[in-house]
Amino acid sequence: MKRRTLLASGVAAATLAMAGLPALAQDKTKVGFVYVGPVGDGGWTYEHDKGRQAVEAEFGDAVETVFVESVPEGPDAVRVMQQMALDGADLIFTTSFGYMDQTLEVAAKFPDVKFEHATGFKTADNVGIYSARFYEGRAVQGHIAGNLTKSNIIGYIGSFPIPEVVRGINAAYLAAKAVNPDVEFKIVWAYTWFDPAKEAEAANVLIEQGADVVLQHTDSTAPQAAAQAAGNVYTFGQASDMAEYGPMPRVSSIIDNWAPYYIARTKAVMDGTWESDSTWDGIGAGMVGIGEITDAVPADVKASAEALRDAIAAGEIHPFTGPVNKQDGSVWLADGETADDGTLLGMNFYVEGIEGDIPQ
Incomplete structure (x- = not known):
């Protein structure tokens, strides 16, 4: 037992x-x-x-x-x-x-x-x-782009016409316009997040239209390669540093952390x-980083861009601060007023000065 x-x-x-x-x-x-x-x-x-x-x-x-x-x-x-x-x-x-x-x-x-x-x-x-x-980083890019362009034409490769992408276009444009009143944005929609062939084609179309700075909301390095081949065209890294194309054409980047x-x-x-x-x-919390601004950017522009980055991080500057009108001329933000998150999250309009329609 x-x-x-x-x-x-x-x-x-x-x-x-x-x-x-x-x-x-x-x-x-x-x-x-x-x-x-x-x-x-x-x-x-x-x-x-x-x-x-x-x-x-x-x-x-x-x-x-x-x-x-x-x-x-x-x-x-x-x-x-x-x-x-x-x-x-x-x-x-x-x-x-x-x-x-x-x-x-x-x-x-x-x-x-x-x-x-x-x-x-x-x-x-x-x-x-x-x-x-991301729009915080786009504002820094727009500031640099507005200072760098000689043709006053900045190209922007959009992925899909969703609020996130529209916000980025508007933020970059407002920052560029603030330092260069003559700046013009040309936008090409690629309708893809990642397709190197389409992205390169979009970059080349913008360059042929006179853009000497190209921003992107697509994910490959193809626009950098297209700009490098064209010569004398500035670009920015998207989502990651893309530093292999520095110091030129990639002169800075938005880094997602x-x-x-x-x-x-x-x-x-x-x-x-x-x-x-x-x-x-955003930038303040470290989720959005600004990649090194290379020596291809004049020292005074680099310094002012870094000052803008730091002010956004500290909450001293909001990229969407009035006076700002919508594309049709109607008032969106009064002088000194900042955009609320609800409007930004659902943004479906261009600001005044951007030409063309947002695809539906």
Whole structure:
């Protein structure tokens, strides 16, 4: 009887030990990332993936990260997100505006999984949203561009006519106009986030129209290469530093720094404090960085651009401060008035002075 009891105890202990193995495995937090472009795009997705790598470096064996790159904005995104959730992801970051509705759709099916959607505006109990105030960086770029242009024509490559992109165009234009009243913006819509051939074509079209400065809200370095081939055309890095094209044509950049946010939200899931939230940070919080302003920019312009950057970071200057009219001449911001976040988040108009219509 005693032997039987010992055997039973041994079996029970072994069973408990075996049961503990999957429990230990489940303790590892699994974090998924859905990317609209390839991790090697040199821009938007490249910086998001640097954030993913930072999560791994921060938490080591306590986390597992997975990612799928070049996921189209549409039904296929649902499949990718759903598979991540089925594979045990505890937290999923969906990193493009066009994933918004798909994120909500999948989140409703997996209420125990936390989702974070970049640049969108819809939330749920298990869906948070986050973005950066890129328009702050566009204002710094516009300031530099307005000072540098000799032709007074600045080209802008837009991706899609969504508020985020329209905000950037307006912010850059107002900053350029403030230092150069004769400046003119020409805008080409590429209707893509990442397509080097289309981006290069757009850059070349703008250069042929007289632009000697080209800004972009697309993700590859193709516009830099096109400007380099044309000669005497200035560009700016988008989303990442793109410093390999410095000191010319790339004279500065907007750098997206997602790592601190990804680390903080992963930690919140790990310690059980995650809640649906809305985050919109800029230069001051470090989510938007301004890349080195190269020596191709005159020293006085570099100094004034850095002063503008610092003033925006400190909250002393808002890129959208009146007097500012809408394109049709109607008053938008009175003298000294600053734009509210609600209007900025839904911005669907050009400011006065920009020609052309926003595509519908």
